[in-house]
Amino acid sequence: MVAIADKAVQSRSRFKFILDRPKVLGPIFVAPAILYVLVLVGLPFLLAVYYSVSAYTIYTQSYHFVGLRNFIDIFHSQIFRQTLANTFIFTIGSQIIGLILGKFGALVLLRPFRGRKLVRALIVLPWAVPVALATVAWEWMFDSLYSVINWTLVALHIINRSEAPNWLGNPHLAMLCVIVVNAWRFFPFAIVIFLAGITAVPQDIIDASIVDGAGFWRRNYQIIVPIIAPIVVVGLIFGTVFTFTDLSVVYLLTNGGPVNATQVLGNLGFQIGIQSGDVAHGAAVSLIMLPVLFVLVILMLRFIRRREI
Amino acid sequence: MAAVITDDIVKQFEGTTAVNGISLSVADSEFMVLLGPSGCGKTTLLRIICGLEKQTAGDIVIGGNVVNDLPPRARGVAMMFQSYGLYPHYKVRDNIAFPLRTQRVPSAVIKSKVDWAAELLGITDLLDRRPRQLSGGERQRVALARALVREPTVLLLDEPLSNLDAKLRASARNEIKQFQQRVGTTTIYVTHDQVEAMGMGDRIAVIDHGQVRQIGTPTAIYDDPADRFVATFVGSPPMNIIAWNDGYLGFRPENLLPREMIDGGDVTEFSYHVDRWEYLGSERIVYGKLSGVEAAHEVTAKLPPAHVSMESIRPGEKHAFGVRNNMICYFNRDGARAHRH
Amino acid sequence: MPGIARTIGRETGFYSAVAFFVILAAFPFYWMLITAFKTNADLYDLSNIPFWFNDPPTLDHVKYLFEQTEFARWLLNSAIIGVCVVAITLVTAIPAGYSLTRMAGRSGEALGIGIFLTYLVPPTLLFLPLSRIITVLGLQDSMWSLVLIYPTFTIPFCTWLLMGFFKAIPIEVEEAAIVDGCSIFGAFIKMVLPLSMPAILTVVIFTFTLTLQEFVYALTFISSTAQKTITLGVATDLVRGDIYFWGELMAGALIASVPVAIAYNLFLDRFISGITGGAIK
DSSP states (O other): OOOGGGGOOOTTOGGGGGGGOHHHHHHHHHHHHHHHHIIIIIHHHHHHHHHHTBOOOSSSOOOOBOTTHHHHHHHHOHHHHHHHHHHHHHHHHHHHHHHHHHHHHHHHHHSOOTTHHHHHHHHHHHHHSOHHHHHHHHHHHTOTTTOHHHHHHHHTTSSOGGGOOOTTTSHHHHHHHHHHHHHHHHHHHHHHHHHHHHHTSOHHHHHHHHHTTOOHHHIIIIIIHHHHHHHHHHHHHHHHHHHHTOOHHHHHHTTTOSTTTTOOHHHHHIIIIIISOOHHHHHHHHHTHHHHHHHHHHHHHHHHHHHTO | OOOEEEEEEEEEETTEEEEEEEEEEEOTTOEEEEEOOTTSSHHHHHHHHHTSSOOSEEEEEETTEEOTTOOGGGTTEEEEOTTTTOOTTSOHHHHHHHHHHHTTOOHHHHHHHHHHHHHHTTOGGGTTSOGGGSOHHHHHHHHHHHHHTTOOSEEEEESTTTTSOHHHHHHHHHHHHHHHHHHOOEEEEEESOHHHHHHHOSEEEEEETTEEEEEEOHHHHHHSOSBHHHHHHSSSSOOEEEEETTEEEEEOGGGOEEGGGOOSSOEEEEEEEEEEEEEOSSOEEEEEEETTOOBSSOEEEEEOTTOGGGGGOOTTSEEEEEEEGGGOEEEOTTSBEESOO | OHHHHHHHHHHHHHHHHHHHHHHHHHHHHHHHHHHHHSOHHHHTOTTSOTTSOSSOOOSHHHHHHHHHSSHHHHHHHHHHHHHHHHHHHHHHHHHHHHIIIIISHHHHHHHHHHHHHGGGSOHHHHHHHHHHHHHHTTOTTOHHHHHHHTHHHHHHHHHHHHHHHHHTSOHHHHHHHHHTTOOHHHHIIIIIHHHTHHHHHHHHHHHHHHHHHOOHHHHHHOOSGGGOOHHHHHHHHSEETTEEOHHHHHHHHHHHHHHHHHHHHHHHHHHHHHHTTTSOO
16 A cells, blocks of 8 residues: 555655646746747737838848838828728728628528538638638639629620620729628638527527517617627627738739739738838838727727626 | 644635634544535635645644645545546546556556445446446445545545435435445545534534634534524524524524423523414424514424424414523624623 | 418528528639639630530649649648648647646736737738748748748637637546646646547647648748649649639649638537637537
């Protein structure tokens, strides 16, 4: 028999029980993750801020401090101002469309029906598949000559072959295209979020509202929406952050064209900072994204707290 | 087997004080019950003794050694949790064997000890099942087997019966008490159920708001409570408390009887206005008010079934009742027990 | 019979809505699918009906992909990157998630949210300084730069996911193990890990799909064909001059999309409950 009591050790030999002490083990467990984040996210972030107030390009690698000159430069640029406006239009447009599609899609998928599993698998595809690959498919669908959309419109006699729009070549249509592709990418996620929220509403609340005489619209907007609002807002903020800072859709479909009609901040930062090598101005462009993100994060933190109840 | 001493243990959590200076000593092989309402600190104290929590101040001494800085596995304690804490991914056999495996006991020895513990608790035929296939009572026995298998110096139990059906509870109570007497391990048992405490404990420590109100044998706790809290916490229905002179007067329901049932003269008499009564088979509980006396609750009387003139105790009427003077407890205004009129 | 008419009307309306969403979501993939297997003659003839095959389907594009492009190499690259990033993420995020759930108390919750927030820091902000750092480290134009950088977003997200799963394990099981003779570390290895296997599997799959989907860092750090990931390669390399090889492009996109689509569908419920914190089952 192992006489454990005999092993009661003097408090001096602390190392024996080091794996028992949360105050030691806790930090050791968390350290690698925190290290990774500090070195490869925190540090670059500070570096980006520094670049934006320096004169650094890959040709003249000078860390010379220039104050806010880079920011002034870009605000004087008409291209930048248009880019800023485009980014907002792009984000707001695709989020709104995505949300509406998401809300109604969730209602459709709410109740079980035959084939629902398959339907759900198909509806999730735009979100599941890599953005770049799906965007390339859309690029093909919008092709100036062979667009299937145009073919269908012509076949249905809505337009003539000569009137067939050049989707990606026309400034207004191009903006519409990138918005549509992004909304298309976002709406399955919105459906998932709405479904999660709606199914989390306790059935007794819904039943009580029916007994109390609430019709479909009142039930929806006065009872259900307030309850699912926190989780929906969290999803919306995710979507908005990723859309506002996006590069992939615009880069692949239009590369910001035609003539900067679809240029967005992410893509502009890429063109200036990486492709042209003007790191300082590129960083300034990217940093403009920050204030918007900051506001969104604050909103999200408030809603996350409410959700956890 | 060893004695356990808690010396002025204090435990604070971020602003609240859960344990506020508790000192008690448990003798070798004693069955000590920590009794108190939810949130009184009894479970916290148990966990401190076990080593799962670290006290803010004070010492824990087990078998003569100060164990403050030792983790549970070096203290020689075993614990049975409220929800048993069985390992869901192990079979029963491996659940019971686990404490021995961590001590690197050779497998042949492990096998014989597991069989011994299983037989002790009558679960030998459950050894190859998994926890999710067991009933509540079976799980409880497995948890106990696991706790006993390494013959700990101290056995700690945290409300182990609270998840069982009422019927099972009585037989489980009996089983646990019998094991403890057979095996002789020093045991500390936490509960909020005063019936369990009275039925199982060699001694009971009544705890409220992080402090000990009284430590004593069941008899002492019941017949000689140290204050109003102990007096009303133990006993069902609770002791009747009425305002009296400068303090309070208390007597148990079973001592409030119709005047004619008490012989002798050393009796305090009351005029008892009966509101209603309940027939519970083995006893009758009468609810009512005493004339000329202030009481916070209804005054109850517990009458034995054989009382002949039960029919004469009619609701809505006043009756002459009384309490033997040596059954009366007096309390000061602050609740402490006073020993005179 | 107005009741029946109304019911039929409602049913039709309902299934039309279902059809609308399915077509909206899936048509581009259908288009991807048939383009991949249509002959070029069929593809580029405007007088054909594009919705089905006019010439019989062909494997030419797929063959071209594997024989005349670096497609196979890209698949290999992505696989290696995926495995390495999953390994790094597991080793980092699992202990971190456990520590923040069990060992850190109130500040643990705050730290967890803090780590999670770094997931939102956009790549289009970080790619500039990171590309400088990558160059300094000599990893420019190498797929190993991605192995280094991808964990910066997989670790935060997976730590947060795992925190949610660890919270659901009853702490009594770990405490019983501790009383029975384990150290906290021992209880973590012997109790928490085996009981978290479903969650860990989810994290593996999710991390792998995250690495496959990533585009911005790949685009920024890698330029030579042989080092590209599957997503980057298909999206940028299958263009010769100004000519898009649509058949090959769609075939490549299709092959690269299939594993991710399958993984998402198998694990969708788990992902959702992880993201929503287990609010729904």
